[in-house]
Structures are given as structure tokens and as C-alpha cells.
Amino acid sequence: MRVDTVSEVSAHDHAAPPTSERYGEVFDRGYEQYEGMRLGRRHAVWALTRYSMKRAMGIKKGWTSKIVPFLIYAAAALTALIPVGIESFVGEEIIQYNEFFSTLYLLEGIFVATIAPELLCGDRRENVLSLYFSRAITRLDYLIAKIGAVALLTLTISFVPAFVLWLGRQLLAAAPLASMWDNLPDLGRLLLSGTLIAIYLGTGGLMISSFTGRKSIAVAIIIFGFFTLESLVGLLQFALPEGNVARYVSLLSPTTVIGGLVIGLFQPAEPWLDVPWWICALAMATVIAFACAIMYRRYVPSN
Amino acid sequence: MLAGTSDSIIETAGLTKRYGRQIALESLDLAVPHGAVGLLGANGAGKTTLLRLLLGLSRPDAGTATVLGHDTRRDAIKVRERVGFMPESDCLPRDTTAADFVGHMAEMSGLPARMARQRAADVLYHVGLDEERYRLIKGFSTGMKQRVKLAQALVHGPGVVFLDEPTNGLDPRGRDEMLDLIDRIHRGLGIAILISSHILDDIERVCSFVVILDHGRLMLAQPLGNSNDDTGEILVRISSDAALLAARLEQAGLDVRLLDGNDVDGEIAVRPESDLAYDLIRDMVAELDLGLRSLRPRSSSLEELYIAHVGSDRERGSGDGRHAS
Numbered sequence: 001m002r003v004d005t006v007s008e009v010s011a012h013d014h015a016a017p018p019t020s021e022r023y024g025e026v027f028d029r030g031y032e033q034y035e036g037m038r039l040g041r042r043h044a045v046w047a048l049t050r051y052s053m054k055r056a057m058g059i060k061k062g063w064t065s066k067i068v069p070f071l072i073y074a075a076a077a078l079t080a081l082i083p084v085g086i087e088s089f090v091g092e093e094i095i096q097y098n099e100f101f102s103t104l105y106l107l108e109g110i111f112v113a114t115i116a117p118e119l120l121c122g123d124r125r126e127n128v129l130s131l132y133f134s135r136a137i138t139r140l141d142y143l144i145a146k147i148g149a150v151a152l153l154t155l156t157i158s159f160v161p162a163f164v165l166w167l168g169r170q171l172l173a174a175a176p177l178a179s180m181w182d183n184l185p186d187l188g189r190l191l192l193s194g195t196l197i198a199i200y201l202g203t204g205g206l207m208i209s210s211f212t213g214r215k216s217i218a219v220a221i222i223i224f225g226f227f228t229l230e231s232l233v234g235l236l237q238f239a240l241p242e243g244n245v246a247r248y249v250s251l252l253s254p255t256t257v258i259g260g261l262v263i264g265l266f267q268p269a270e271p272w273l274d275v276p277w278w279i280c281a282l283a284m285a286t287v288i289a290f291a292c293a294i295m296y297r298r299y300v301p302s303n
Numbered sequence: 304m305l306a307g308t309s310d311s312i313i314e315t316a317g318l319t320k321r322y323g324r325q326i327a328l329e330s331l332d333l334a335v336p337h338g339a340v341g342l343l344g345a346n347g348a349g350k351t352t353l354l355r356l357l358l359g360l361s362r363p364d365a366g367t368a369t370v371l372g373h374d375t376r377r378d379a380i381k382v383r384e385r386v387g388f389m390p391e392s393d394c395l396p397r398d399t400t401a402a403d404f405v406g407h408m409a410e411m412s413g414l415p416a417r418m419a420r421q422r423a424a425d426v427l428y429h430v431g432l433d434e435e436r437y438r439l440i441k442g443f444s445t446g447m448k449q450r451v452k453l454a455q456a457l458v459h460g461p462g463v464v465f466l467d468e469p470t471n472g473l474d475p476r477g478r479d480e481m482l483d484l485i486d487r488i489h490r491g492l493g494i495a496i497l498i499s500s501h502i503l504d505d506i507e508r509v510c511s512f513v514v515i516l517d518h519g520r521l522m523l524a525q526p527l528g529n530s531n532d533d534t535g536e537i538l539v540r541i542s543s544d545a546a547l548l549a550a551r552l553e554q555a556g557l558d559v560r561l562l563d564g565n566d567v568d569g570e571i572a573v574r575p576e577s578d579l580a581y582d583l584i585r586d587m588v589a590e591l592d593l594g595l596r597s598l599r600p601r602s603s604s605l606e607e608l609y610i611a612h613v614g615s616d617r618e619r620g621s622g623d624g625r626h627a628s
Contacts, residue, residue: 032460033460033462033492033493033494034414034418034422034459034460035460036414036415036418037413037414037415037418038384038412038413038414039413039414039415040413041380041413043410043413043415044410044411044412044413047407047410047411047416048411051407051410055396055399060399060400060403061398061399062398065398122396123396126393126394126395126396126397127390127392127393127394128394128395128396130390130392130394131388131390131394131408131455132411133360134358134360134383134386134388134390135383135408135411135412136380136381136383136384136411136412136413137380137411138379138380
């Protein structure tokens with residue numbers, strides 16, 4: 001066995017890169033053991049969140065990975081800018097915030113069906129999990145990072161367009177700063193709705209994605225599951241007599257829950273299906289907790 | 304039981320792991336010194352279970368383990384901050400560049416983003432992927448992927464690196480290059496390595512200490528080339544074909560065996576009748592004008608050690624190296 005000493009290794013040409021003939025040789029380019037700062041778990045979780053968001057958006061990947069997310073962003077931007085543009089001419093509001101959320105809902109669903117499988121399926125299918133779990137994080141940290149990534153990304157669709165609409169309206173007002181101050185409660189409601197919708201749809205999408213390593217299957221199940229659930233709830237409501245049971249069965253439908261939340265928040269005098277907004281928020285929180293519990297069982301073994 | 308020393312990077316005491324009724328590791332008492340250490344055993348011997356326990360990924364049913372002074376159960380995160388791990392399986396994302404992924408892995412070990420990128424570039428250069436670091440991993444050969452796996456295990460400046468079957472799936476040339484690289488990382492960079500393998504040749508070539516497991520039990524933990532393993536023979540290594548020397552020594556009345564040697568050197572084993580045999584061999588080599596590379600007592604080979612501690616019925620040959628199976 002040929003053994004090079006450290007001094008021989010150091011004597012290599014510093015500038016010359018390894019050629020195919022010299023693959024595997026160690027060149028002294030100043031490699032030293034790292035003795036600097038180690039920022040701990042919180043930093044690692046945030047690093048994983050950022051990295052996951054970039055990958056889900058197709059950043060630093062081929063152009064085909066970027067098409068769907070950026071088409072959805074373009075559609076969401078138009079959904080916000082078109083009403084602002086029209087209102088600047090007609091001088092009055094042409095869409096209520098709750099109606100605006102209803103128009104965004106389909107885009108949010110497609111967006112989650114696109115990004116949630118990107119966040120989980122690749123790591124599972126390509127076995128990258130074995131590398132992540134050998135780093136300075138726990139399995140729970142991994143899940144927190146992924147939930148954070150899906151929620152932050154979905155928030156860019158569920159809140160940012162609504163914020164653009166709100167901001168546009170204030171800027172069109174005669175006294176923009178005073179108008180902003182007066183309509184601050186609306187902004188709070190938009191943020192609350194957007195955040196709840198982002199976490200609700202995001203965790204649901206992630207939960208489904210946690211069952212398969214194939215992105216295409218996860219996308220199909222999310223879309224098929226959505227339509228099946230909506231149809232089932234519609235059927236039950238049709239079959240059940242009017243009353244509390246039918247009303248609360250409707251809380252299984254994402255469309256109803258999100259609609260109930262935003263209508264209840266922006267028109268508290270006329271709640272949808274007579275269900276107060278906080279019941280809808282509670283239903284969303286229950287689904288979020290259920291999805292997190294399922295993912296916890298999938299990713300954090302008892303031993 | 305092996306007594307732990309302050310030089311030990313890994314220590315276990317009574318470490319036990321069961322999966323149902325199956326005992327994966329049974330009361331393992333081990334002290335592993337700083338250096339290049341081979342973890343040898345057949346499939347199912349408990350190597351991967353031991354690595355998982357040492358990384359804090361699995362809880363032992365009994366006993367304790369420390370890595371670099373940190374308890375693997377209480378301080379699993381601290382252990383994983385200071386340990387690099389190269390898994391056996393294919394585990395790289397296909398649609399990202401090597402530089403991006405290795406940098407990300409450095410951040411996952413707590414390094415600040417800028418430092419992570421810088422170290423990723425350095426370590427990819429060290430493993431021979433300088434030019435290729437901005438290419439997508441899906442275009443890499445098996446050998447290049449193994450290098451990326453090694454780079455991510457080194458990027459955060461670990462105190463010890465666990466390599467699980469690092470030559471798996473490589474052709475003979477790739478295997479040779481990988482072993483050379485591992486050897487240089489240990490000798491040139493001073494990083495302790497623990498190589499889990501079932502290929503005897505890999506361990507023998509790179510490691511100075513060996514741990515042999517069989518059915519979850521510790522069979523052997525000792526330095527390779529230990530004087531206790533003296534075979535009573537003299538090993539003669541010369542820089543040419545050894546057949547001529549063997550014939551002449553036999554004519555002189557010595558008990559001589561031709562060994563495999565390597566591509567360059569010839570080797571013979573001589574059973575001496577007295578210490579004068581050393582003088583006789585030296586004179587014979589000089590008379591034949593051969594280059595004498597080595598003349599020393601011959602220790603047991605790893606294969607012989609393995610057979611002695613695990614059993615000869617568990618040995619079989621292989622095209623690319625002897626396997627413990």
C-alpha cells in the first residue's frame with residue numbers, strides 16, 4: 001500500500017485541480033478542522049425550511065420545475081391587481097374580501113397540491129432522510145421545518161394577494177395614511193384568514209404526501225381526495241335533514257370551512273350556514289392537529 | 304471487557320439492542336481508539352445497528368455508549384454535530400448540484416450560511432469534485448456520488464466519520480480510488496474514521512484497528528498487526544518475483560511458502576529454525592541482487608483473524624475482495 005505523508009500531500013501544486021488520473025488525491029488548499037461557531041438546532045431547522053422552500057419553488061432546479069408555481073403566482077397577482085385597477089376607475093369596491101378569498105381558493109388548492117409533494121416525497125424516495133436524521137436535528141425538527149415551509153409558501157398565495165388588494169385600496173383613498181389606519185382591522189382579519197388557510201391546506205397536503213414517495217401519486221391523491229370529500233359532504237348534506245347535524249357535517253368540507261371563516265370574519269352579522277367563524281377556525285385547528293399527529297406517527301417512531 | 308481510555312473516541316458498556324425476540328447487539332463492551340477503525344462482520348452481524356446507536360438514532364435496550372465524550376442517548380444532537388455519516392445506500396437528491404447540497408448539509412450541522420458554502424467548495428475539491436461541483440447530481444457516476452456522500456460527511460469538520468460500506472457498488476478502480484481517498488483523509492487530515500464493511504481487504508488496507516462482530520456479539524477488538532498474532536514465520540517482501548528466492552531458500556533447508564503479495568512486490572513466508580534464518584535470508588537476497596523491502600515477523604492476516612474468531616465456514620472468496628459473509 002502506498003502511503004503519502006502529510007508533507008507529501010502538502011507539497012502538491014496548490015493551484016492544480018485534480019484530473020481524472022489523480023482522482024481522490026488530497027491537495028492542501030487550506031483544509032482545517034472547523035472550530036468556528038455552531039449555531040445549533042434552531043439554525044438547522046431554519047436552514048431546512050429555506051432550502052425546502054427553494055426546492056419546492058424550483059429554484060436552482062431545471063426550468064420545468066418552476067413553471068407551475070410561477071404560473072400560479074402570476075394568476076394570483078392578476079386576481080389582486082385586476083380589482084384594484086378596475087376600482088381605480090369606477091371609484092368603488094367591486095369585490096368583498098370574503099369573495100376575494102373564494103376566488104383565490106382554487107389557486108391555493110392547486111398550489112398546495114404542487115408544493116406539498118415536492119417538500120416531502122423527494123426526501124423519502126431519494127432516501128435523503130437518512131442524511132437529515134444523522135445531522136444535528138430531531139425527526140420532530142424535520143417535520144416542523146417542512147410544516148413551516150409549506151405554511152410560509154402557501155401564505156404567499158393566501159395572504160399576499162389579499163394584502164396587495166388591501167394596500168391598493170388604501171393608496172386609492174383620498175388620504176392613504178388615514179385610510180390605512182382606519183382599515184387596520186381588515187388587515188388583521190386578512191392576516192388571520194390567510195395564516196389559518198395556509199396552515200390548514202398546507203398540513204393537509206403534507207399529511208397526504210407523507211404516505212408516498214412518488215410526487216405524481218401524491219398530487220393525484222390530493223386533488224382526487226379534495227373532490228371526493230367535497231362530493232361526499234354535499235351528498236350527506238342532501239341526505240340529512242336540515243339541522244345541527246347537517247350544519248356540522250359541512251365542516252368536513254374545506255370549501256365550507258374556509259368560506260365560513262372569511263364570511264364570519266368580514267360579515268359577522270350574516271354567518272354562512274349559521275356557523276360562527278370561530279367554529280370554522282376550530283374545525284380548521286382540529287384538521288391541522290390531526291394532520292400533524294399523523295405525520296408525527298409517520299416520521300417519529302416510538303423508538 | 305475492554306477498558307476505556309482517554310484516547311478512545313467511542314466507548315460502549317453493556318450496549319444491547321433487541322428487535323422483538325431478535326438480539327441485534329448483545330452486551331457490547333468496546334473502546335475504540337482514535338485512528339482508522341474497521342467494523343467488520345457479515346450481513347446481520349450488528350454493524351448498522353451499532354452505527355445507529357452511536358448516532359443516537361436508536362435507543363439501546365440496555366447499556367450506554369459515548370462518542371467523543373458525549374452520551375449518545377442524552378446528547379444525541381451534540382454527537383451528530385461532531386460526527387460525519389456516509390450511509391451505505393444511495394441517498395442524494397438528483398436534481399440539485401453537489402455544491403448546493405453539501406453546503407446545505409453543512410448548514411444542517413449548524414454552520415453559518417457563508418461558512419457552509421465556503422467549506423462545501425473546499426471539501427468537494429478535496430474529494431476530487433472541483434470541476435463537477437456545479438453539475439446536477441443526477442448526471443454523476445456511482446463513484447462521483449460516493450464522493451459527494453463522503454464530502455457531506457466531512458463538510459462540517461467532524462471529529463470522527465462513520466462510513467457504512469463506502470466501496471459498495473464501485474468497480475475495482477473506483478473502489479481503489481475510494482480506499483485511497485479514505486486513507487488520505489485519515490492520514491492527511493487527521494480525522495478519525497470508523498468503516499463498517501464486510502469486505503476484509505478494504506479493512507485490511509485502510510485500518511489500523513479492527514472490531515469484529517458476529518450475530519450481535521463482539522468477537523474481537525484489537526490493533527491490526529498486533530504482536531500477539533505473531534505466526535512464528537518471517538515475512539520477506541522483495542521488489543520482484545519471489546519464486547527464485549523461495550527456491551533458493553528451500554535448497555538451503557528452510558520451510559518456505561509463496562504468498563500472494565501485491566502487483567509490485569513478491570512475498571514469501573519462511574518458518575525459521577533459529578534467529579540465523581534472518582541472516583541467511585538477507586545474504587541470499589543480496590546474492591541474487593534483489594531489492595529487499597521488508598524482513599519482519601509475520602502477523603496473522605485479517606482473514607486468518609476472522610477465521611480464528613468467527614469460523615472458516617463463514618468465509619468465501621469473491622471477485623473484488625474477500626467477504627465476511
